[in-house]
Amino acid sequence: SQELEQSPQSLIVQEGKNLTINCTSSKTLYGLYWYKQKYGEGLIFLMMLQKGGEEKSHEKITAKLDEKKQQSSLHITASQPSHAGIYLCGADIRVSGSRLTFGEGTQLTVNP
Amino acid sequence: GAGVSQSPRYKVAKRGQDVALRCDPISGHVSLFWYQQALGQGPEFLTYFQNEAQLDKSGLPSDRFFAERPEGSVSTLKIQRTQQEDSAVYLCASSSRFSSGNTIYFGEGSWLTVV
Known part of the structure; x- marks a missing residue:
């Protein structure tokens, strides 16, 4: 979606390294969702952010929402091979009714 | 059930054939969405139901695509006269x-290949 851009498109890191994935919206964010997807499978819910400045963590994954910048970041600390997959951000930007608009995804590879 | 259940998981259809994809949402969930995901792309919105009412079908790519949720629980996405460009994960x-504020849960998807 052009309304939601993710960067980088792909990322290869060495196990143990930290990494950050960004999601930027061209519209006001009313809710931001992060999902993880393995190839050919469904989306696994990670976190949801609603308020500006909100930050949530689950295990070694932290997500933040910068409402003013209309941007969210997903940070993984001390990456492991189990973190590999496609990370998708989905946003409620209320452009066309009730739905989430998704970015193109970030393909993460973690080399042991 | 514990999660959103979709069937079939994999479907190979010959061009021109009709297909039906089923979705069993989490029990009690009012809102139901269908998305189409092409290889290497993010999911694209198709349609949205609130209970049995189809409130938004603006994402359906053509009149060959039809979705229903007659009793407000199970939903079926039907694709008539399938074409190769319909190949995607639904x-x-x-x-x-x-x-x-409400979490949206996804199923495993139905992978459609049109040959």
Whole structure:
């Protein structure tokens, strides 16, 4: 979606390294969702952010929402091979009714 | 059930054949969504139901695509006269009610290949 851009498109890191994935919206964010997807499978819910400045963590994954910048970041600390997959951000930007608009995804590879 | 269930998981259809994809949302979930995901792309919205009412079908790519949820629970996405460009993963999602604050859960998807 052009309304939601993710960067980088792909990322290869060495196990143990930290990494950050960004999601930027061209519209006001009313809710931001992060999902993880393995190839050919469904989306696994990670976190949801609603308020500006909100930050949530689950295990070694932290997500933040910068409402003013209309941007969210997903940070993984001390990456492991189990973190590999496609990370998708989905946003409620209320452009066309009730739905989430998704970015193109970030393909993460973690080399042991 | 524990999660959103979709069937079949994999479907190979000959061009021109009709297909039906089923979605069993989480019990009690009011909101139901269908998305289409092409290889290497993010999911694209197809349609949205609140209970049995189809409130938004603006994402359906053509009149060959039809979705229903007659009793407000199970939903079926039907594709008539399939074409090669219909090959994609079809994802179903449900939520207790779509609004900021409610988690949206996705199923495993139905992978359609049209040959």
